[in-house]
Amino acid sequence: MNDWRQNLLNWYEANKRDLPWRNIKDPYKIWLSEVILQQTRVNQGWEYYLRFIKNYPTVSDLAAASEQDVLKLWQGLGYYSRARNLHAAAHTIVKEYEGKFPAKFESIRALKGVGDYTAGAIASIAFNLNYPAVDGNVMRVYSRLFGITTAIDSTNGKKQMNELAVELLPAKNPGTYNQAVMELGAMVCLPSNPQCESCPVQQACYAFLHKNMLDFPVKQGKTKVRNRYLNYIVIVQKDSILIRLRKSKDIWHGLHDFPVVETDRPITQAKFLKDKKWNEVVLLRNPVLKDVSEEYVHLLSHQKLFARFYLLEIVNGKMELPADSFWIKINDLENYAVPKLIDLYIRKKILK
Ligand code: SF4
Numbered sequence: 001m002n003d004w005r006q007n008l009l010n011w012y013e014a015n016k017r018d019l020p021w022r023n024i025k026d027p028y029k030i031w032l033s034e035v036i037l038q039q040t041r042v043n044q045g046w047e048y049y050l051r052f053i054k055n056y057p058t059v060s061d062l063a064a065a066s067e068q069d070v071l072k073l074w075q076g077l078g079y080y081s082r083a084r085n086l087h088a089a090a091h092t093i094v095k096e097y098e099g100k101f102p103a104k105f106e107s108i109r110a111l112k113g114v115g116d117y118t119a120g121a122i123a124s125i126a127f128n129l130n131y132p133a134v135d136g137n138v139m140r141v142y143s144r145l146f147g148i149t150t151a152i153d154s155t156n157g158k159k160q161m162n163e164l165a166v167e168l169l170p171a172k173n174p175g176t177y178n179q180a181v182m183e184l185g186a187m188v189c190l191p192s193n194p195q196c197e198s199c200p201v202q203q204a205c206y207a208f209l210h211k212n213m214l215d216f217p218v219k220q221g222k223t224k225v226r227n228r229y230l231n232y233i234v235i236v237q238k239d240s241i242l243i244r245l246r247k248s249k250d251i252w253h254g255l256h257d258f259p260v261v262e263t264d265r266p267i268t269q270a271k272f273l274k275d276k277k278w279n280e281v282v283l284l285r286n287p288v289l290k291d292v293s294e295e296y297v298h299l300l301s302h303q304k305l306f307a308r309f310y311l312l313e314i315v316n317g318k319m320e321l322p323a324d325s326f327w328i329k330i331n332d333l334e335n336y337a338v339p340k341l342i343d344l345y346i347r348k349k350i351l352k
Pocket of ligand 1: 190205208
């Protein structure tokens with residue numbers, strides 16, 4: 001191999017970041033790092049990776065943990081289905097492979113939550129198998145290098161990208177090559193500020209030669225974001241607080257929050273209080289309004305949440321509890337896995 005790929009590999013050897021999951025061959029650790037790093041910055045992911053390795057040094061340790069413990073450890077990373085899938089896949093590995101990580105691409109790909117990218121990364125890095133690992137960084141690099149005008153988020157675009165990635169994959173050390181392309185995307189070929197002057201593949205780059213780096217990658221269009229208005233009812237009685245476990249097929253499955261009145265448009269505090277809207281989820285006898293929070297705006301991948309918390313105190317706790325809710329001691333709140341939005345509120349208003 002004596003083309004731009006050699007320059008890339010040389011650059012990678014000299015410049016790669018010293019990350020805790022680098023230079024390892026343990027498929028469990030590689031898998032863990034890949035799952036954690038999806039949608040997460042390296043700095044943040046680093047801490048979580050070390051935390052997981054410390055608590056669950058092997059895949060069997062992870063499988064033996066309770067889902068709640070795994071979610072609690074994951075708290076703050078978001079996209080909680082990743083944690084649930086991780087846990088479910090650990091179970092599969094223990095049950096079907098006696099705790100030994102499967103070494104075939106198809107078996108890795110069949111694990112819950114593992115897509116082509118993650119399976120390719122594990123197969124190539126841990127087992128030296130010839131599979132590409134195409135993530136957003138790789139797509140950006142290739143689309144600029146080759147001037148690809150098919151939208152990378154279209155079916156055709158993905159297919160084209162995958163074929164190209166297979167074609168470019170060197171027979172020797174595919175894992176190192178995959179990591180080198182990803183590293184170039186993460187460190188040099190940046191989304192809005194590509195560092196072309198210091199890029200090892202500059203001479204071969206279509207976008208650099210045409211000075212139109214920012215025209216790539218081409219995308220079809222942004223996913224529509226849905227607005228949701230959450231009016232949380234936070235009920236306290238003496239030293240207890242009512243929380244609920246989210247069980248529906250919605251965001252934050254398996255995490256805890258509070259009973260909520262969701263409205264399809266914003267509702268003012270005055271109207272919410274005047275209409276005693278909490279009666280829609282829980283009938284309260286003479287609650288005392290202790291606080292109304294400011295509005296919290298929280299962005300998820302496809303949803304924008306506008307949340308307000310109404311803190312109500314009651315004297316008589318005898319009531320019909322809303323579905324999946326239960327009382328806990330306020331001091332125990334920290335032991336329950338909650339989404340980041342709820343964590344922010346709790347720390348500011350309840351555990352202050
Ligand atoms: Fe990206 Fe610029 Fe390098 Fe091309 S030359 S791969 S656009 S950093």
